[in-house]
Amino acid sequence: MKMNKMVVSLLAAGVMASPLAHATNGYFPIGYGVKNEAMGGASIALPLDSLAAANNPAGMVMVGDRLDIALTLFRPNRSTEITGNVCGAGCSMDGTYSGNGRSNFFIPDFGYNKMINANTSLGVSVYGNGGMNTQYNTNPFGVLGAQGNLGINLSQLFVAPTWSMKVNPTNAVGVALNLAYQMFSATGLAPSFSGLSSSPNNLTDNGTDTSTGYGLRVGWTGEVTPAVTLGATYQTKTKMGKLSKYSGLFADQGSFDIPSNYGVGIAVKALPETTVAFDVQRTNYSDVSAVSNTFNGLPTTPPPSPSYLGSTGGPGFGWKNINAYKLGVSHAFSPTFTMRAGLDHCDQPIQSSQTLLNIVAPGIVQNHLSLGGTWKLADKSEISVAYVHAFKKTINGSGSIPAGLGGGEANLTMHEDSIGISYGW
Numbered sequence: 001m002k003m004n005k006m007v008v009s010l011l012a013a014g015v016m017a018s019p020l021a022h023a024t025n026g027y028f029p030i031g032y033g034v035k036n037e038a039m040g041g042a043s044i045a046l047p048l049d050s051l052a053a054a055n056n057p058a059g060m061v062m063v064g065d066r067l068d069i070a071l072t073l074f075r076p077n078r079s080t081e082i083t084g085n086v087c088g089a090g091c092s093m094d095g096t097y098s099g100n101g102r103s104n105f106f107i108p109d110f111g112y113n114k115m116i117n118a119n120t121s122l123g124v125s126v127y128g129n130g131g132m133n134t135q136y137n138t139n140p141f142g143v144l145g146a147q148g149n150l151g152i153n154l155s156q157l158f159v160a161p162t163w164s165m166k167v168n169p170t171n172a173v174g175v176a177l178n179l180a181y182q183m184f185s186a187t188g189l190a191p192s193f194s195g196l197s198s199s200p201n202n203l204t205d206n207g208t209d210t211s212t213g214y215g216l217r218v219g220w221t222g223e224v225t226p227a228v229t230l231g232a233t234y235q236t237k238t239k240m241g242k243l244s245k246y247s248g249l250f251a252d253q254g255s256f257d258i259p260s261n262y263g264v265g266i267a268v269k270a271l272p273e274t275t276v277a278f279d280v281q282r283t284n285y286s287d288v289s290a291v292s293n294t295f296n297g298l299p300t301t302p303p304p305s306p307s308y309l310g311s312t313g314g315p316g317f318g319w320k321n322i323n324a325y326k327l328g329v330s331h332a333f334s335p336t337f338t339m340r341a342g343l344d345h346c347d348q349p350i351q352s353s354q355t356l357l358n359i360v361a362p363g364i365v366q367n368h369l370s371l372g373g374t375w376k377l378a379d380k381s382e383i384s385v386a387y388v389h390a391f392k393k394t395i396n397g398s399g400s401i402p403a404g405l406g407g408g409e410a411n412l413t414m415h416e417d418s419i420g421i422s423y424g425w
Contacts, residue, residue: 039328040342
């Protein structure tokens with residue numbers, strides 16, 4: 001038990017030591033756990049390891065006694081092109097800017113599950129969210145007087161104690177308490193956006209701020225035939241404490257909660273060696289004003305008007321609710337080797353009119369291809385790997401830069417790659 005506590009502590013420290021980023025649907029990962037990531041994130045009806053609580057807590061009782069440790073190398077590539085901008089005599093922000101001031105991220109995950117009896121398990125999954133990370137070493141707003149690098153970093157850590165129970169031989173339910181901790185920092189937004197903020201001193205360059213909160217994830221899995229399993233899961237909105245150092249950036253004086261999401265899934269044993277899984281998941285970014293409220297140009301009335309950043313009901317990043325569709329297949333070539341592949345497609349959260357603020361949060365990729373496998377070792381432990389590629393996506397701005405900042409358009413481009421490895425026993 002002391003060793004388990006030590007592993008959790010070390011991994012939690014590792015998660016928070018580096019900015020979290022994953023192959024993403026918006027800023028949520030396509031799935032949790034290396035095995036399920038290799039299947040395009042399909043997981044709601046297909047628990048494969050002790051990270052199952054992050055996908056559907058009902059699955060924990062299906063995986064038995066397990067401990068899993070994973071590490072993923074993630075490489076996002078993000079850039080911005082500004083065109084048609086005239087911010088003054090001889091002044092223009094036009095150009096192409098790289099957001100890859102930091103491009104390599106190592107992300108640990110951890111899961112542990114223990115069967116209390118034949119029908120009940122207790123476990124914990126430790127994992128992270130966060131696709132919102134950029135660092136522009138050449139600040140696009142430098143001609144407006146901005147100093148230093150432009151960028152943000154958002155990290156969200158979940159520690160999810162989980163209870164799961166088989167209510168009969170073919171159905172299971174589960175509940176996870178999501179204990180959340182988040183860190184945020186922003187740089188390089190002043191003085192370009194200072195006049196747009198209700199609290200300019202709490203807009204940018206205030207170091208790292210943190211907050212905590214909690215929510216719940218509940219789930220069900222059911223075997224409707226020996227070959228077909230269904231699943232459903234719902235995660236509540238996670239109410240977080242305010243990021244007061246950035247109360248001049250995020251709507252409602254620094255409020256930044258974690259949105260709710262829900263999904264359904266099916267897993268079909270097409271052949272004794274082959275399983276096909278498909279999930280549909282909905283993420284409600286509209287739960288969070290700082291994420292979903294639109295930025296509609298320069299304020300026309302004095303503060304505390306809701307047209308100012310940080311104000312009650314103030315502007316946000318303009319993200320829409322999205323659906324994600326995940327298809328995966330696994331095939332056991334032998335008792336010791338299983339291969340997996342998958343596809344993930346999500347709706348576009350960022351509207352073309354909202355690209356300006358999303359220069360620092362370009363969560364625009366939509367299509368992912370994944371591939372991986374698991375090797376069982378002689379001591380009954382196993383090693384799994386997953387590679388995920390998010391295909392290049394560009395969103396061209398349309399009326400995205402206000403005339404007061406010189407007009408023109410901000411065009412966002414992004415693609416991503418990740419490779420993960422896990423060891424389970």
